[in-house]
Amino acid sequence: MTEREDFLNALAEKAGRPRHQLQAHPFKPMNDLPETTLADQTPQALAALAKQNSEAVHVTYQTTTTAALPHALDAFLQAKAATALLLPTSAQFARYQLENWRASVSPKPQYWLPDAGREANLKAASEADAAIGFADFLLAESGTITVATTPGQGRAFHFLPTHYLAIIPASRIVARSRQAATWYDQEIKAGRLTTSNINFITGPSNSGDIEMVLIVGVHGPLDMTYLVVEDQ
Amino acid sequence: MTIKTSNAPFLTRLKESEADPFMQKAVAKAQDAQWDKRTAARAELGHWEQWRDLGEQIRQHVIRYLPDYLEEFADNIEKRGGHVFFAKTDQEASSYIKHIAEEKHVQHVVKSKSMVTTEIDLDKELLKIPGLALLETDLAEFILQEDDWDEPTHIVFPTLHKNRDQVQQIFQKLGYTGDNDPQHLARFARAYLRASFLKADMGITGCNFAIADSGLINLVTNEGNADLVMAIPKTQVVVMGMERLVPSLKEAEVLDNMLARSAVGQKLTSYCSFSSRQVSGESDGPENFYVVIVDNGRSNALGTEFEPVLQCIRCGACLNVCPVYRHIGGHGYGSIYPGPIGAVLSPVLRGYEQFGDLPFASSLCGACTETCPVRIPLHELLIKHRTVMMNKLHTDKSFNNVIMKGIGVATGTPALFRMALTADHVAMAPLTKKAPITVENEFPEGIIRKAPSMAKGWTDVRDLPEMPKHGENFRSWFKKHQKEREVHHD
Numbered sequence: 001m002t003e004r005e006d007f008l009n010a011l012a013e014k015a016g017r018p019r020h021q022l023q024a025h026p027f028k029p030m031n032d033l034p035e036t037t038l039a040d041q042t043p044q045a046l047a048a049l050a051k052q053n054s055e056a057v058h059v060t061y062q063t064t065t066t067a068a069l070p071h072a073l074d075a076f077l078q079a080k081a082a083t084a085l086l087l088p089t090s091a092q093f094a095r096y097q098l099e100n101w102r103a104s105v106s107p108k109p110q111y112w113l114p115d116a117g118r119e120a121n122l123k124a125a126s127e128a129d130a131a132i133g134f135a136d137f138l139l140a141e142s143g144t145i146t147v148a149t150t151p152g153q154g155r156a157f158h159f160l161p162t163h164y165l166a167i168i169p170a171s172r173i174v175a176r177s178r179q180a181a182t183w184y185d186q187e188i189k190a191g192r193l194t195t196s197n198i199n200f201i202t203g204p205s206n207s208g209d210i211e212m213v214l215i216v217g218v219h220g221p222l223d224m225t226y227l228v229v230e231d232q
Numbered sequence: 233m234t235i236k237t238s239n240a241p242f243l244t245r246l247k248e249s250e251a252d253p254f255m256q257k258a259v260a261k262a263q264d265a266q267w268d269k270r271t272a273a274r275a276e277l278g279h280w281e282q283w284r285d286l287g288e289q290i291r292q293h294v295i296r297y298l299p300d301y302l303e304e305f306a307d308n309i310e311k312r313g314g315h316v317f318f319a320k321t322d323q324e325a326s327s328y329i330k331h332i333a334e335e336k337h338v339q340h341v342v343k344s345k346s347m348v349t350t351e352i353d354l355d356k357e358l359l360k361i362p363g364l365a366l367l368e369t370d371l372a373e374f375i376l377q378e379d380d381w382d383e384p385t386h387i388v389f390p391t392l393h394k395n396r397d398q399v400q401q402i403f404q405k406l407g408y409t410g411d412n413d414p415q416h417l418a419r420f421a422r423a424y425l426r427a428s429f430l431k432a433d434m435g436i437t438g439c440n441f442a443i444a445d446s447g448l449i450n451l452v453t454n455e456g457n458a459d460l461v462m463a464i465p466k467t468q469v470v471v472m473g474m475e476r477l478v479p480s481l482k483e484a485e486v487l488d489n490m491l492a493r494s495a496v497g498q499k500l501t502s503y504c505s506f507s508s509r510q511v512s513g514e515s516d517g518p519e520n521f522y523v524v525i526v527d528n529g530r531s532n533a534l535g536t537e538f539e540p541v542l543q544c545i546r547c548g549a550c551l552n553v554c555p556v557y558r559h560i561g562g563h564g565y566g567s568i569y570p571g572p573i574g575a576v577l578s579p580v581l582r583g584y585e586q587f588g589d590l591p592f593a594s595s596l597c598g599a600c601t602e603t604c605p606v607r608i609p610l611h612e613l614l615i616k617h618r619t620v621m622m623n624k625l626h627t628d629k630s631f632n633n634v635i636m637k638g639i640g641v642a643t644g645t646p647a648l649f650r651m652a653l654t655a656d657h658v659a660m661a662p663l664t665k666k667a668p669i670t671v672e673n674e675f676p677e678g679i680i681r682k683a684p685s686m687a688k689g690w691t692d693v694r695d696l697p698e699m700p701k702h703g704e705n706f707r708s709w710f711k712k713h714q715k716e717r718e719v720h721h722d
Contacts, residue, residue, distance in 0.1 A: 004306060007318035007527070008299040011474075015298070015534040022300035027293050027479045031282055034486055053499070114513055121515045122464060126430060142499035151513035155463035159456050177500065181485040184506075188446060196312075196511045197462070198448075200488075200504040205456035208496075209372035209389065210414035211396050212262055218371060218418055219425065220456025220503070 038141055038175035046140040046173050047228070054143035057203030058216050060225040061143075063170075070101035072227055073165070077105070077130055080163040085109040086128035089152030096167065096229065114151035122156055131161035131221075137183070138168045138226065141176040142202055145226060148184065149197035158199055164221040166201075169232035234322065234353045235582050237383040238566040242589035249564040255385070255393040259561050262392055266552040269497025270603075277493060287490050288607040290483045291543035294475070298534070301444045301477040302525065308447030314509045314521035318474075322352035322528045329436070329469050330357050332522055336467050338364060338434040342425075344451070344458035345370035346438025347387065347546065348471045348526055350568050351581075354436070355381070367428045369457040371421055378402050385562030385570070388495050388548040393561060425457070435461035435518070439472035440491065440545075441484045442523075448508050449523070450484045452491060452501040462507050468518035474525050475542040481506065487545055494547035494605040529581035537616050541576050543606045548573075550600035550610055556593050559693060565590060572600035576613045584621055591617035653707065656699040664698040 012019045041049065054061040064072040077085065087109040093099055102109060110124040125131070133153055135145035145166045149155050158164065174180060177200060187193035205220030217223065238245055249255065274280040294301055306316040319325035333341070341358060343349065343366065355377075358366055368377045372391040376382045379402045384390030391399075400412040403420055410416045437458055441450040449470050451458045462468055478484045484506070492498045509521035533539050551557045551571030562570035567578040567587060575590035591614045600610040642648045664678035678698035683691040690696055702708065 004303075004316070004318050007320065007525075008303060010320075011299045011302075011527075011531055011534060014531050015539075017296065017535075019299045019303075022297040022304070025297065027290070027483065029286060029483075030289050031286055033279055033282055033286060034482070037278065057502070112515075114515065116515065118466070118515050122430065126426070139500075144500055144504075149514060149517065151515070154514060154516045155459065155507075156516050159459050159463060177485045177489060177504075178482070181481045185446075185481045194511055194513075196509060196514055196517050197505065197507040199459065200500060202498075202500045202502050202504070205454065205502055207371045207418060207455050209370075209375070209391050210394075210399050210417055211258070212265060212389070212392075213396075213414040215415050215418040218422060218455040218457070219369065219429075219460055 034176075034178040037178075041140070041175060043170075043173065046175060047170065050138050050140040050143060050173050050228075052143075053141065054138075054203070054226055057143045058206075058223070059143060059203045060223065061228070062225065063228045063230050065231050066097055066229055069096055069098065069167070069227075069229060073098075073101065073132060074105070076132070076163075076165050076225055076227070077107070080130050082130035082163065083107055084128045084130070086112060086125055086131040086157065086161055088112050088133055088150075088157060089114055090134055090150075092134045092167075096232065112152060112154050112157050121154055122160070125154075125156045125160035128161040130163045130165070131157060132165045132167065133157060135166040135168045135226075136172065137180045138173045138228065139176055139180060139200070140173055143226075144177065144200050144202040146180045146184075146198065146200050148193060148195040149199075150195065155197050155199075158201060159220045162222055163225075164204075164223070165225040165227055168226060168228050170228050170230045171232060173228070233350050233356075233381060233383060233568065235351050235568055235578060236566060236586055237568055238563070240566070242566070242593075245564050245566055246560055249560040252393070252561070254395055255561045255563075256559065258392050258395070259385075259558055262386075262389060263552050263558055266497060266549075270494060270549060270552070273493040273497040273499065276499075277489070283486075283490060284605055284607050286486060287545075287605050288543065290478060290486060291545070291606045292540075294477045294479070295534075295539060295542050298475065298477070301479070302474065305442050305444040305447060305477060306523075306525075308445065309508070309521070309523050310447075312447050312509045312511075312521070314447070314523060316523045316525065319352075319524055319526050319528070322526070325352045325471065325524050325526045325528070326354045326357035328524060329354060329471070329522075330361065332467070332469060333358055333361055333364065333434060336434065336520065338467065340364075340428065340432045341366040341434045341436060342429055342432040342461050342465065343368050343373070343436045344438070344453065344461045345373050345390075346436070346471055347568060348438055348473050349436060350384070351528060352471070352526060354471065365428075367425065369425050369429070369461060370453070371418060371455060371457075374421055374425065375399055375402055378406060383563060384568060386548060386551060387546055387569070387571070387573075388551075393563065429460045429464050432461075432465040434467045434469065435465040436469045436471065437461050439470050439476055439523075441478045441487055442472055442476050443479075443481055443484050443506065444477050445480045446508075448481070448506040450478075450488065450504070450506050452488055452504045454496070454498075454502040456503050459503055459505055462505065462518065463516045466518060467520040468509075468522070470521075470523045472523065472525055474527050474530055490605040491545050491547050494545075494549040494603070533580045538576070538580050538613060540608045541573070541580060541613060543608050544573055544577070545606055546573075547605060549603045549605065553599040553603045555595055555597060555599070560593070565593065572610045572614070573608070576608075576610055576617065579617055584617075588621060591615075591621070653705060654702045657701050657705075660698050
């Protein structure tokens, strides 16, 4: 008998319940609160809620349009006095009409490159004092952005740079974590999304470990900016 | 460190806690602050009692079909190219992880906060490897490690007992030259730990929830250290209690919401991550991914009246409402799992010989049961522990029997009961002191500050108000009030 079988059989024996009963008794939630909470809100109300809750977690929340996006990104880089910029490798630059912007932006960006390997990408991320990435969703209830790791936008992309900006289409502002979780669950199970990692990020890193005093900016970025593109 | 954090007798630990006024004030302040934040966060969500029903249902379902969920989860980890090890004991778990470190020639280990790794004494085992450096990266755990592995005092806030001056002194040993401002101290830790992250070749994390149908690990933090531990090293080891399963991403999402609101009064923690072994095309994240599933005494609860303790999601809310924890802090319990949940769980994991005192470290007020987001009947389980100890361990209960029999006779005989109500005020009078109402005294009619004999335990930590005069007690008031109501209705 394998160590696993031995372990599981021992649990079943102690519990006094036979194994392999789950298929006949799958989990069925007793209520639909996760789906129905905030489900009646209009897109406008969700956008207002997203702003309120993002600012409550120390996020700089801004809105713009596709046309004005390059200017908003330049303003962010200027405000942070960025000298080392990290960008993802992503088809979304074309969607947001940012191809010309990224060709001319200053400072000249480093990219998270699918073929560059671990060391080179981690080095670029750790040296970056600003990163601009693309988020999948913005959760109105908590002021949270969600990102799935891709070859062009790795895990550490969101954690090593000092200042971080996420571009979010207004159409992806959803009520709460349930809507995002359901989407990821479906996409992964349908084989449309291949990823090893999904991050729900709610504002900059923080800690209350020293005398319960809130410190904003611990291991992750020191600050976060959400830039919502209203016509996307 | 293992589950037991102190060999000192219970009463000695209590005396030590009593002699630490900073700790007591810090715990009281934290409890009060968390009360406000937790209550507001739950109220804002709405329908909190129905959310608790759902949380309880998820956890009970998982525990009921635990072997099946573990099997499904392990299969999915292996499908993703990861490895799963089932450890019956702490030694099995820590030896296995040490073996991985040796096999991979690991030099630099970074860890994110994990109670289970403390429980299995993993740090000590890994540090036996010559030349291996190991760093806790959660700010609180880092402070404890650099303070010669001081013991944690809270599940969520491990350094609650330390003030900023102490942290400053600890960091000075590492080269810190700044003041005691928490922001400056944290920035120093950030820079110090960043260097360690970048050269780490093994990361070790705990696991808030393990998602059975996808083989993903769900971790929630506020600092972001766990995500760096999962991003940078080539090898990751996840250590989890065997009960930490959820059916799917959706149930993890429900419990993450309830955990954040219950633990720290946030809607979600800053980082809430679902993660597994690196997939093709990705350049960071672990290439070698190991999950160690630990029993270590948890199965003692299965099939027994203590099974509900396995529902716990480690939010620490029960600590934050407990009047006993408020007085004695985490160290008073002598277990890495303090507070009401620790008083129930520690004897299950390690037995009554080591932790038989803890079920008695409770006023049975029920505040823990009331606040638990997954409805663990904590105070009832404490009573069950007492019952088991009294019955199965053949504890001498003759003294209690005599007392309870005496109380039974007195309360069951109207004449005796009336006599006691008349006599109590007179009997207490010589010990009573009268003082005006202040923040320290809510009973201007008189209080007893130092009672003799068995009542001394009560007055050591709280006031004992004088019993009212016969004509002013509840029975007299009720009779009078009833007569007044009858007159009014007539």
